[in-house]
Amino acid sequence: MSKRYVLYTMHNSPYSDKVRALLRYKRLPVDEQVENAQTRFSVLQARTGKTMVPVVLTPAGDAVNDSTTIAATIEAACPQPPTRWKDPVADTLAMLLEDYADEWLVRIMLCSRWYHADDAAQNATLIACAMTHSVYGVDFQRAARDFPASIVATLPKMGATPDNAESWYAMLPAMLAALDEALSRSLFLTGSSPHQCDFAFYGQLNQLRRDPTGSAWIGDGPASVRQWLDRIEGACAPGASTVPSSLADLDALRPLAVQMAETYLRMQVANALAVEAGHNQVRAELAGAVAFSAAPAKYNSKLLGANLDLLETLYAAGRALPTAIESALLAELGPLAAAQSALLAARPALARRF
Template sequence: MNDVAGGEGRYRILGGPGSPYSLKLRAALRYRRIPHNWIVPQGYLGDGGELKAADKGMIPVMQLPDGRYWCDSTPMILALEQRHPGVRSLLPDNPSDRFLALLIEDFADEWLVLPLFDYRWDAEADQAFCARRQMAGWLGAMPGPEFDAIVARFRERQTGVLSRMGEREVNRPLLRSTYPEVLAAIEAQLGVSRFLFGGRPSIGDIGLFGQLSQLAIDPTASAIMRRDAIRTFQWVQDMYDASGIEGAWREPSQALGPGVENLLALIGQVFLPYMTANAAAVRADRPTVEITLRGLPLIARANSYRELCLGWLKVALARALAEGAADLEPLLRRHGCWDHLQLAPGEAESLPELSPESTGRRSAFH
């Protein structure tokens, strides 16, 4: 057994240097000032050691002070809210904002990751840089020829995984059209508030940061951000460690910022229609999702985890409405989100619990 968490009461995050979800989780613990150690296990996934012993099949993995292992960034962050209540929470007090933060976080996790990985493993310069950077982080010091051979295998693996996820050439125009919109939304929001829901980060901010932390590094995507969204670039740097940020949630009487409105428009036009089509494909046992969004095609492998994500969002909306979030319906209807988020009879009861105790399901992108 390892020296649990490096000391009594500390968590141990086992993460990867190029993993948006690993940096998302670390940012959450840093902001909340929850004692933890950041560990990049040597040898990468599947090569034995602690990650293999944890038996999650994905990163990040987090070891609790009692020795148990958790996985999957969203349920880990939510479970930490239960274990450490009231300590610089990432969940807004207002039930409407709380739901919107969860929705934006899911958009980042399940959609923004798609253009990230398309950029990362497309152009020669991106493939070469990203493969070497990540393997350097995983492997540490190593003779050049051995390192080069491992980099080549990793690069081949990653491009192969993406080729099996969907029609990359077909999907690229749609995926890449949404990245600049996210940047523009954050730029607009920074004109009125430091974060989406006031002066402190929410789980939605943390989710966006996870993906943007990598988009700010990878050559092609970073060049776009540095050219078009300099304030967003610096916001990403600030979010690496927000432990010193003090702030308050916005007042319910205040209007939502333009960045939140713009993100909701994008979510209603692209993300939720895709998630609904994906869920229908999974339920019908169809292997592929084919949909046209804003006049652009998307052909992707049906994803059972994303079907669950949509179901959990529906449950979260129902909970927010039960807590008095009456303003959500007109807002979500205005942006085309409402109908996609309605529970079917018996749907809530059929959903598994959103739990960090489960075995990992998304290793390709984590």
């Protein structure tokens, strides 16, 4: 049996960048395979039921998809150096932020990428190069047209359309400023070494900084953010070592947590209530005057449930987030209590906070 991991990726996949960096940080032996039009089905779909990357084939012979599940699998198999914190307060906040990067920052990145012509052309070429590599009979022009079209079709379902793209872009400077504030207290977001959440932000921002429009935005943003991205790559380099320790004082993360609460979490709550009520549209006014509108999605309710589970576990253990952060999150969850949502009823320690 091979003792090496195999990582299936795509050049312009933020989750692939996230997992690659995490595997490198863990010093695990990895063979990377960029997916093509053949392995997409013969390996990815055959082993996971989905055509998505990243996928990790473990030395034990398992195929794991979804970057968060992959990170949990890797952490269990290889706990050192840690990418989760033992301190439940720091770890809970970090895991909420991981989800924010994975599910919200990605929308800003995708809008920028696919709603700007130069960025879209660069990425269509990247995808077509990978998909046609080593595969006989796949037309390059067709790959460059069809694969991007299937990605662009998912954006309106995420609330991001060409009409409201500017309001998505406007969230980025606020997020970069919040990251700058967080990084004023520590080398990485929640401690002295990268947590899973650092890798999640890294994946999205690393993709953004490779696109023509995004590279200018990241270039105009705080230097601390660029230095942190480089620091993450540095921590993954052979021979680098870190002394992991989580932040005791999480107050510098308040601006980032507030951004998450007033945008992503607000959308999650509006979505969950629309799903529970059987409505056919989710509408929410998000911070920064973003008018969010999309069809209700059970996927988003599932993600909200996972975030509520994090809080439930923390509260059930008698712990709590710092007051300023907690109040921002609970303010957004209030409508769940007011509507007597089943999501809260199933989480009694959290429900008692209202």
